[in-house]
Amino acid sequence: MFRDHFHLPTGPDGKPLIYFCGNSLGLQARAVDDQLHQELGSWRERGVEGWWGGPDGGWLGYHRRLQDGLAAIVGAQPEEVVAANALTVNLHLLMISFFRPAGRRTKIIMESGAFPSDQHAIASQLKFHGLDPADHLIEVKPRVGETMIATDDIVAAIEAVGDELALVLWTGVQYYTGQFFALASIAAAGRRVGAVVGFDLAHAAGNVPLSLHEWRVDFAVWCNYKYLNGGPGAPGGIFVHQDHADRPDLPRFAGWWGHRESDRFAMKAEFIPERGAAGWQVSTVPVLGLAPLLATLPLFAEAGGMTAIRQRSMELTASLYEELQQLPDLRILTSDDPAQRGAQLSVYVPGHRPELERQLSEAGLIVDYRQDNYDGSGGGVLRLAPAPLYNTPEEVRAVPERLRQVL
Numbered sequence: 292m293f294r295d296h297f298h299l300p301t302g303p304d305g306k307p308l309i310y311f312c313g314n315s316l317g318l319q320a321r322a323v324d325d326q327l328h329q330e331l332g333s334w335r336e337r338g339v340e341g342w343w344g345g346p347d348g349g350w351l352g353y354h355r356r357l358q359d360g361l362a363a364i365v366g367a368q369p370e371e372v373v374a375a376n377a378l379t380v381n382l383h384l385l386m387i388s389f390f391r392p393a394g395r396r397t398k399i400i401m402e403s404g405a406f407p408s409d410q411h412a413i414a415s416q417l418k419f420h421g422l423d424p425a426d427h428l429i430e431v432k433p434r435v436g437e438t439m440i441a442t443d444d445i446v447a448a449i450e451a452v453g454d455e456l457a458l459v460l461w462t463g464v465q466y467y468t469g470q471f472f473a474l475a476s477i478a479a480a481g482r483r484v485g486a487v488v489g490f491d492l493a494h495a496a497g498n499v500p501l502s503l504h505e506w507r508v509d510f511a512v513w514c515n516y517k518y519l520n521g522g523p524g525a526p527g528g529i530f531v532h533q534d535h536a537d538r539p540d541l542p543r544f545a546g547w548w549g550h551r552e553s554d555r556f557a558m559k560a561e562f563i564p565e566r567g568a569a570g571w572q573v574s575t576v577p578v579l580g581l582a583p584l585l586a587t588l589p590l591f592a593e594a595g596g597m598t599a600i601r602q603r604s605m606e607l608t609a610s611l612y613e614e615l616q617q618l619p620d621l622r623i624l625t626s627d628d629p630a631q632r633g634a635q636l637s638v639y640v641p642g643h644r645p646e647l648e649r650q651l652s653e654a655g656l657i658v659d660y661r662q663d664n665y666d667g668s669g670g671g672v673l674r675l676a677p678a679p680l681y682n683t684p685e686e687v688r689a690v691p692e693r694l695r696q697v698l
């Protein structure tokens with residue numbers, strides 16, 4: 292199975308730990324070592340000539356070698372995607388281009404409880420335009436007593452803001468609750484009211500199938516180190532719809548790596564963007580940062596692409612759901628409907644347990660836990676994400692026992 296293509300972290304007894312944290316940092320594929328060593332060798336042996344010489348034709352076109360693989364994962368044309376910069380940086384760069392408040396149309400809509408970095412980026416962008424987030428940022432919440440946000444409520448909120456809505460900035464899979472949103476419906480609703488539609492796919496890319504091109508999403512950003520296993524701090528992903536591929540009129544915070552490739556090295560003062568997402572690159576392509584991703588992306592195709600991976604993922608997560616139901620003290624926050632979740636299940640654990648993450652790690656289970664007083668009763672939320680490429684049904688079945696040991 293694909294598990295054999297990955298290094299699995301081991302405990303003190305040398306046995307593999309149950310690693311359900313691929314939503315936070317995906318594991319290292321075995322092929323990464325060779326790819327990195329190839330680039331290190333090229334640098335060692337060629338120095339600057341590594342840019343245009345070497346085993347794979349040099350680093351100059353490095354971003355192009357990732358485009359097919361990334362495009363397949365997010366449902367895009369190759370020129371619509373690029374790996375560059377980092378997630379939050381890309382959110383800023385894309386908002387500079389696509390969040391253009393004007394006249395009545397000044398508002399942004401997003402889910403409540405979004406990842407803090409996204410909240411910081413959006414609030415600071417609003418302030419940059421002289422707009423107060425208290426008036427211009429609309430957050431859609433779950434209904435009272437519910438944990439998932441109803442699609443109807445999202446669509447109704449978009450329609451209610453209507454011609455005051457500049458940007459729908461929605462998340463693919465919610466990092467905290469695990470909700471997989473009805474992205475096609477959200478994109479369509481945003482377009483109907485004339486807003487720009489942008490998605491943050493940090494927890495969706497490599498987890499669930501996406502069709503960004505077909506949904507006519509204007510832009511999207513994601514990180515490559517979660518389900519895509521690109522390594523700690525790997526450069527981020529950018530999608531810009533083909534409709535905007537040739538839009539030199541769009542304002543952007545430009546840099547030379549986004550300049551038209553054919554004469555980038557002519558060193559002229561005038562900026563002419565490269566076609567497509569590549570035009571949002573800013574600095575020199577981070578070769579060592581992208582080498583792990585280059586080695587890892589082919590595994591997604593070999594595993595049959597996102598439809599096949601999703602099938603396996605749904606089986607693992609459905610089975611995890613059943614296993615967790617055996618633990619009556621826990622409350623599963625993520626939907627029991629497979630269409631409304633990705634790989635991850637989020638589980639409320641009552642009580643003050645500041646040591647829970649470490650205790651579970653000692654019991655051989657690597658998961659994420661936030662002691663954050665979820666509902667005022669002092670409990671916290673455990674997030675478990677079996678990754679379809681390397682986790683197994685046996686590991687899922689072992690989870691209740693490990694949890695019982697510690698709880």
Ligand SMILES: *Cc1c(COP(=O)(O)O)cnc(C)c1O
Pocket residue numbers: 377378379380406408409462466491493494514
């Ligand atoms: C992981 C994650 C981030 C992290 O952003 P970086 O810029 O890569 O540090 C931001 N937003 C969301 C929604 C995430 O899940």
